Amino acid sequence: MIPQNHLLVLSLVLLTIGVVGVLVRRNVIIILMSIELILNAANLNFVAFSRQWQNLTGQIWGVFNITIAAAEVAVGLAIVIALFRNRETVNVDEMNLMKW
Numbered sequence: 001m002i003p004q005n006h007l008l009v010l011s012l013v014l015l016t017i018g019v020v021g022v023l024v025r026r027n028v029i030i031i032l033m034s035i036e037l038i039l040n041a042a043n044l045n046f047v048a049f050s051r052q053w054q055n056l057t058g059q060i061w062g063v064f065n066i067t068i069a070a071a072e073v074a075v076g077l078a079i080v081i082a083l084f085r086n087r088e089t090v091n092v093d094e095m096n097l098m099k100w
Contacts, residue, residue, distance in 0.1 A: 007048040014041035028083075028090045032076045039069045 014037050021034025043062045050058025083095055 004048060004052055007044060011041045011044040011048070014038075014044065026092045028076075028080050028092055028095070031092065032073065032080070035076075036069055036073065039065055039072075 018034045018037030018041065021037065022031055025031055025034065043065050046058040046062040046065065048058075050056060050062070080090060083097070084090055086097075087094060089095070
């Protein structure tokens with residue numbers, strides 16, 4: 001059995017990589033992958049605490065979170081493909097369609 005501390009440290013590492021990826025990178029695809037890492041860190045925490053307290057609520061929230069992540073990826077990739085067709089770039093700095 002994996003100790004609780006190891007799961008929390010792994011979750012912290014995933015969260016840190018995801019936050020740094022969102023803040024530092026300019027590529028939309030990398031930003032989407034970083035958001036997925038953040039959601040996976042949350043899932044890991046849900047499951048770890050659910051196992052510690054012998055309660056299934058955290059695991060149910062983990063499955064719900066995975067569903068939200070899948071929907072986010074589908075919508076995000078559709079938006080990225082549409083923007084790439086119009087602008088031919090995936091750089092966030094060059095995507096200023098909503099600005100006046």
